[in-house]
Amino acid sequence: MDGLTLLTKALEVSPRLQVIVMTAFGSIQSAVDAMRQGAFDYITKPFKEVELRLRVENALEKARMLSQMGLFADEFNERHGLSALVGRSPAMRELTSRLQRVAQSDATVLVQGESGTGKELVARAVHAHSRRKSKPFVPVNCAAISETLLESELFGHAKGAFTGAVRARRGLVEEADGGTLFIDEVTETAPAFQSKLLRTLQEGEVRRVGESTTVKVDVRIVAATNRDIELEVREKRFRQDLYYRLNVVTLRVPPLRERLEDVPALAEHFLKRANARSPRPKRLSQSAVDHLMGYNFPGNVRELENLVEQAAALSEGEELLPEDFPMRPSASMAVSGPTEASPTPAATDATTRGPTLAESVEEAERRAIAQALERHGMDLGRVAEELSVSSTTLWRKMKRLNLRPLGGDHRE
Structure with missing residues (x-):
């Protein structure tokens, strides 16, 4: 095979391999082509030993950097990859299949689902399976930050831009450069902020509060909401143009009541985590599992997690029983339908x-x-x-x- 084919095959086997191409002076174009296909650098013949050593040192430094970043990326993927999305119900299989497909692109993603369904977990899984996984994943919850501070928090500010701005500060968008910015509860934002977010999406740049110049950024946006965003648009509470920018690909996270067959696996998952922090490991009884599956979980997966952790912490026996899971009866689905003889x-x-x-x-x-x-x-x-x-x-x-x-x- 020729050199370019060898380069391609080598990088398929080891993507982090740093390749330096040697070429004659008259074939610079082939070296440029090699760089486009993934070579780290090239050197033209004849060359001095010191020149080659310098390129090798640079290649080794990049290899070390990629190795360190890879360790962090592997750890992130292990914690937040698809394995973190517990459940084999049809709804979850559809979600994970769609997630894997969209993660490979740079498309903006809108994650929709009720509170407690795990929207941030889905956003982290998108990042973990993307080409950006070695770069930062930066989350921001718009509902937890006041309107006056949100713009500064995301876009940064210049020194003296407002009272208390004693020094210049980069915003979260710049912190996420090269990686993924997760904007949770995006429908909680004000129209003025939505306009600036739209500009960032369109132009790929941010302007810090109090500055006139812009900063270029390369950020993938994953946004999430627990509201009916189309209704928010119709009611003029959310910008239609921003909605279309965010809604390139939608991932809907199903509520737990629509995938109750995943409850046993989720309960075991949460109990395993609780046991890892406890000197007295517990186990789930089948009656407790049946009890949990007769409940509709208005708080979704987060509520199930809290119930399991509470039961593991407070139960006296080694086996968790139905009585260890005090749930709100008004939300239960375990009650039979009403009859004429005995109304509920x-x-x-x-x-x-x-x-x-x-x-x-x-x-x-x-x-x-x-x-x-x-x-x-x-x-x-x-x-x-x-x-x-x-x-x-x-x-x-x-x-x-x-x-x-x-x-x-x-x-x-």
Whole structure:
């Protein structure tokens, strides 16, 4: 093979390999081509020994730097890669598949999901599987920073730009240069800030507060929100042009109630972490797992994590039992559907106070499943496909809602 082919093959085997190309004076173009294909440097013949030594030293220094960065990147990937997204439900498989595809590009990503579903975890996984993984991942929660400070926090400021600015400061966008900036709760921002964020996305530059010059940055943006962002746009609370800039690729993180089949794996994952910090390791009983799977988790994965950590810390025995998980009964899905003979307390209360949100959601689920069952002649596979849930989730919902297929399937 020729030199360029050898270079390509070598870098496929070892991407961090530093290659110095030797070339004759008259073939500089081939050396330039080699640089474009990944060579570190080139040297023209004839050359002096000191010149070659200098290039080799520079190559070794870059190799050492990449090695150190690789260690950090490997650690980040181990902690925040796809393995951190626990669950094998259809909804999670779809999310991880889509995440892997988008991570390879530099496309801006909008992560949508309810509070507690793990949107930052998804953003970190995008970074961990991208070409930027050796560069910084910088998160910022817009809801946790006042409007007056948010611009300075992200874009930086000049000395004396405002009271208290005793020295110039780089913003988080510049800190993330070469890497990924995660903007959480982006819909909590004001229109003036949204305008400046849009400029950064369009121009690839930032202007520090109090300065007239701009600074070029190379940053991938991953934004997240727990609100209906399209509604925010229609209500004129969020800029439409910024929405289109952010919404290049959308990753929807499903709420835990839509993937209850992942609860056992998640509970074991959180218990393993709790056991690593405790001198008295605990284990989950099957009855505790069944108890957890009969709950709809309004606080999503974060609530499950808190419940497991609390149970591991406070339980007296080695095995965690249902009573170690005190959950809000009003949000539970373990109650059977109401009957004419014995109405549930929730149904009785609703006659005087109106339905709660949980009751309204339950009734909507009952109606949607019943109508789908009627349309598909009780074919549970087709019903599950239409409703975009797994067969296991469908059956569990039917059991909770006291719906039974005619003639049916009596799995327990």
